[in-house]
Amino acid sequence: MRKLAALAALALAPLAARADEGMWTYNNFPSQKVEQAYGFRPSPEWLKHAQLSSARLAGGCSASFVSPDGLVMTNHHCAHSCIEQLSTGEKDFVKSGFYAKTLQDEVKCPEIEVNQLVEITDVTAEMNKATAGLEGQQYFEAQKGAMARLEKACQTSDALRCEVVTLYHGGVYNLYKYRRFQDVRLVFAPEFAIAFFGGDPDNFMFPRYDLDVSFIRVYDGGKPAQMKDYFKWSPAGVKEGDLTFVSGHPGGTSRQLTISELEYQRDVALPERLFSLSELRGQLTQYQKRGPEEARHSNATLFYVENGIKALKGRFEALTDKAFFQSKVKDEDALKAKLGQDPQKAKQFLPAFDAVARSQATLKEIRKPLRYIEQGGGFQGELFHHARALVRGGEERTKPNEKRLREFRESALPAVTQALFSTAPIYPEFEVFELTFSLTKLRENLGADDPFVKKVLGKKSPEELATELVKGTKLADPALRKHLWEGGKAAVDASKDPMIEFARFVDPDGRAIRKRYEDEVEAVQKKNDEIVARARFEIEGTSTYPDATFTLRLSYGSVKGYQENGKYVKPLTTIGGAFDRATGRDPFALPKSWLDAKPRLNLATSFDMATTNDIIGGNSGSPVIDRNGQIVGLIFDGNIQSLGGDYGFDPAVNRAVAVHSSALVEALDRIYGAGRIVKELKGQK
């Protein structure tokens, strides 16, 4: 708990960002601070090039362009679903790894979309104008409408993706324009055993020995996309003390939440999520024992669940650390006291804190129906997900763009159809498993006597209903889904498919609770978080960075060790260390390729490294670059101390964890014989 004590001390310091802290937007990067700390000042050109060389996987990861021919580097765990979807009972690429020896051998990933951020426009004035003076439902509708209009105007073709991004909890709105790549092919992935060496026990730990990498390639018109901007490979890599930048997409942080929001996280949201994930983890662990195929079908889900548990536990421990939480309370009290000194400001800003608190009380009241009827808690599995997208998509597309549910606005449709038309296999047994589990939780959480539960289950058991729906539906066929989507509302309404009928049957209940949430919680929270954010602006301006929102950020830091339990943890591990740590038993078993290659390897090669860059979940797959803008590593994790980073950054022990660029080349070259990729990375044609 050393880390949290340190965090607590920090939180008492002034609110502005400290050394190495910050997930900065590209249009507000503190180049001067970097110069002061590290003697290097990134130029506007340097920043523009790094921005354009960075990439995002729409599903929730970061990546980078690493060759002029559209080669993209990301984590193995970011492409895990694709690798699994391309596998069969005979050929399991998760287990054996994948390498396309030639360009022709590269295979399309059914669901991966790569985005490149090409333009940022400030739209704060337009957004504020649209919602001026409005409250509740009207506020929400006006905001949603303005976003849909701005996005649609920006998105002039399906090759673009435009998103209005809320920064500083509504202090700033930016319109982000992305170039979108939907033809993405798998090039290389190592064996899962080395990509995730140490498994769940070593996850979020350091020292570490993982080759958590995959290479994919974006195509345009059936050919490798030609990229003007991409990161070159550093010939030398980095060593201890060297300056590092990480350019990626941190998913979300809660550093600027109010106390009532943090309390809701601590007392309700995090523990309940952990109870549910823990039970699912238990079920999955045993499901895996049904057989090798069942294990293969559920591996990726188990990984995400275990990863989620560890991450959320870290956050829960941060918030239940009394000293740390008290420091957050003092912070907010100090802010309120400053505002209170000026009657004008007091009137303008202070009521927002209470309004946010009321929104959290309402959320606590409606959280269970919200989660289990609408937000997926009660109906898990691909098939239901597809059915709901078809039912809702059919109806929503009959409405004007700005009146639709957010996920069906014009700018979002390409992502919807990519998922809907995906050729990824669907496993009926696993679908029954997931739907049974979630229907059981629906009944447990709402109660057997709840009218909605009775409506859904009638006299059936959860397993009976799940089996009936999965066995009866034909939605596993992507052609049928395409047909129904293209037929629109009429086709969906006419469908007698049992899963479609079921999704239609529960749709009004989902929409009703969602509407209540949007009007009474989300709208109130957004509007008042915005007011709180403006209050902070009054004091800090943009001298600080906005909470993460899965949009592109740049952080700076250096390769650096730390103290843990009274011992110094060195920032670099070696390939030899992996051999020392191996036990031959999963999850500490090295793959055969590594054991065979050992004599050929330089065991002193740097393997993984720890840096002080401020990152969080979503940054997985981010490039680590040096002052020359060249690749020196690949982010894949944070250390255990970084998990409290959701609420505050502690430079003493919070570390990003990356694969060192030297290990990537050593492995590609000497273990996997992937010379084609090494040459491409090094620009040798």
Add this chain to the structure above:
Amino acid sequence: MRKLAALAALALAPLAARADEGMWTYNNFPSQKVEQAYGFRPSPEWLKHAQLSSARLAGGCSASFVSPDGLVMTNHHCAHSCIEQLSTGEKDFVKSGFYAKTLQDEVKCPEIEVNQLVEITDVTAEMNKATAGLEGQQYFEAQKGAMARLEKACQTSDALRCEVVTLYHGGVYNLYKYRRFQDVRLVFAPEFAIAFFGGDPDNFMFPRYDLDVSFIRVYDGGKPAQMKDYFKWSPAGVKEGDLTFVSGHPGGTSRQLTISELEYQRDVALPERLFSLSELRGQLTQYQKRGPEEARHSNATLFYVENGIKALKGRFEALTDKAFFQSKVKDEDALKAKLGQDPQKAKQFLPAFDAVARSQATLKEIRKPLRYIEQGGGFQGELFHHARALVRGGEERTKPNEKRLREFRESALPAVTQALFSTAPIYPEFEVFELTFSLTKLRENLGADDPFVKKVLGKKSPEELATELVKGTKLADPALRKHLWEGGKAAVDASKDPMIEFARFVDPDGRAIRKRYEDEVEAVQKKNDEIVARARFEIEGTSTYPDATFTLRLSYGSVKGYQENGKYVKPLTTIGGAFDRATGRDPFALPKSWLDAKPRLNLATSFDMATTNDIIGGNSGSPVIDRNGQIVGLIFDGNIQSLGGDYGFDPAVNRAVAVHSSALVEALDRIYGAGRIVKELKGQK
């Protein structure tokens, strides 16, 4: 959350007990209060008779003597393990129920021990004398020694069981002398489907329709034990508004804990226990799908896990209710303020609060090794449990009584050997399951690099080690366990059984962390809780009742409905209501015996009932008696609002849930044809 708001209001009222609240000791029962509220004053004779007619199952339940021939009534779920242990693949009594048509058909339960409290002696002065002026380890050793001496002097034969009971957190010490029955035989149990109708979804809910009963019989010298005191059956039963008493063994409450102790429960102990139980629940749910035998072997464990989850979630929700917790804080602040007004008292009492807080901080620090190395978290399963009892029992018995670990003091040995010599079957596959799960959690919680984890696992996976130990050991044989126990330390030391060797291998680590816990946490906490308790005494005296400690208590109340979500919940259900609620699908499927008997039943018969008696876990199986001291019901649960009762009692909605005596007779007579039992209950020979 209505209940907690009400609780919060209550907690601000004076500290003394309110109407119907209280789990009173028999030697401090507020007869006058009962008279004021209900116009009936229990006489000393009435109380003595009720005390002697009450019974405890040593494993953790309550019960009552209901005939002069040693017939004992308790819950089905209290005898569940026995019913399962007597079952085989061919004859599953959990599923089909059990009825011994004649006395000769009654079958011995391998592990049930019944206790009857025959005498209570105050030993506060002796205990205080023994520990006067001592701290830490010395305090702990002196206290343990004094308890062992007092118990040994009392326990003049194996037919007695003596326990020094700590009341008011050390404000009072009593010596409880029990008559012990170890020959206990199963007489009757209904089908699980009706004993636990509604399953986990309906658990802790009301209205309810469960016949959660079993009858067992205590034997003495091979014949039914002859009981001078037992409860007679009420001819008429109770109706709404009638006075009810519950005599039973509430397991534990936390109503007098200090804020630092409650915070530890809220922030650490409860959530971590729930994470772990949730995962185990998930694994068990899927383990059950391996086959009908695997399901049968794991049913009881799954029941206890699910029951525990629901109960602990109720407690967690109570403590995370901000208004309720704040009221507890105010309570303690008020007590401290009163003490602070008198410099003498301030000096004497106030430092104890800080000392308790420090003990909780230490506990937080060492909780993981404590739980996973010593307290069973890392090594689950019968076989390891037996091995540890043999290894430790061998060593401890070479020491003087007062120097031993508490569980091996002379007065405790009969319970140890009863478990050790039990003929209950052990299921190897389930043993591997439990040991694998717990070893995995050991590694997860201490970390793969922890020296103890490395010592235990070496290069093996948890599953590999578990399989090896379970397959290799011969401890499933009770004769071998008896042989090793009777051979003492020498026999155990000479044993090459792998599970014995393993238990011996990890023993020093367990003892080391336990010692640290006892010296730095338990001793500090006990001593200072005692000081806090004395501080409360200064203000309240024994006008209140002590926190529950799994010792005999009497509570009073009445049959009474309550308001829930704006609706009135009636306090009585009928047998007909069960047929209305049935869906034909587990857990809402009535057994065939009920469906067949329906035409013969009086459907208007009262089935289950809610009363205002203040009870908690451990009270399961308690008799509900009327002013005549006659049986009118059988406690088996509390409603969902009662779960916060660990921390405070809310008379508006906190309800005990019992089977009505009329339903018991109706079912025995008309469904199960158990006329023999009905006659015995009604005293018709």
